[in-house]
Amino acid sequence: MYLIRIFFLIGCLTIGNIAKRNKVAESFFKEEIVPDLIDSPPEKKAIVIFQPRVIVNLGNKLKPSEVQTPPFVTYPVGNKKAYYTLAFLDPDAPSRQNPFVKTFVHWLVGNIPGTQIHMGNTLTEFIGSAPPPDSGEHRYTFLVYKQLRKIQFNETKLTTANFEERKNFSLGGFVEKYNLGTPFAGNFYIAVHEN
Template sequence: MLNLKHLLFVSLFYMAHAADSDITKFMKHLEVIPDVIAEGPKDFLKVSYDSGVVADKGVELTPTQVKHQPKVEWNPESTNTFYTLIMTDPDAPSRAKPEMREWHHWLVVNIPGNSLDKGEVLSAYIGSGAPKDTGLHRYVFLLYKQPKKLEFTETHLTNTSAKGRENFSTKNFAEKYGLGVPVAGNFFQAQYDDYVPELYKQLGF
């Protein structure tokens, strides 16, 4: 027979889980929380690619499908609010041995409202490029509301080199600039396909 303490624990567990947003539940299920962030966002980001696929709730996509910069949509608090968008892979070079966690793929800051094209690109977009035989990688999009327009000290990175992408920390970056908890997010998973060698050539490997 279950004792009172156990019943209380179970009740509290389900109450806490029920309070999570849908995207937070998916992030906990595939361990984006705690591998990338400690606390999940309330809202979904809509992330759609010109190949016709959508990055949503950990769906598996291919590097070929996500090689071009996606369209990312959200409802801004106002046109005077600034946002930061991060795309990061915590599974580099593999989920089993993430020695380069995180390898960030895209970083745009000072985005006015939802005008992504008017933001400051700190790291140009690079699609997924999981090494061969390393299994599925998680590719996580996170949107943060900035307290104001900020001055960022990070080096600007192009999409023709891999230098400076490894060992990024979303948690540390958010803490450094006072970004708090992400307001929206989404993610997909991908593994190696025949496009990856082409991407590696682009990056100078």
């Protein structure tokens, strides 16, 4: 009887962990980030918090005025000596209904040691969300990739002045070029134009 209870508890814990992982995947499928931006959803949730205490939570709605400074981002890491890449993207530029620009890169950092984003190589400086008027909802998406090793990135660094160069970012091309595979963690919020 004792063994049956142990197996039952282990089963419940396993189902609980699967349910948490599935909630992330389910959210990415529900908002069609899969397949619009990525082919497979992340398994884990990245924690993203803008100041002061504006929390990103798998598709919650945030105001552009709340997300104008780089957020605190963390994610579960098994090996703190591993390197990671963080991408923050808007796949709905200029609108989800008419995405002729498609993916706009808001922030891109590679070679992050563990979760120390400030120690990584900033490839594209952070800029906040600014959905245009009458463009509907935008799915602002954070994706974290685990690198196989430290990478020598040969991308042109984009600053806040490089607005046009941020358009038509090919996430698939970037991921393939640097052999990043599938994102292991992610999160996203939805925002609309704010007067």
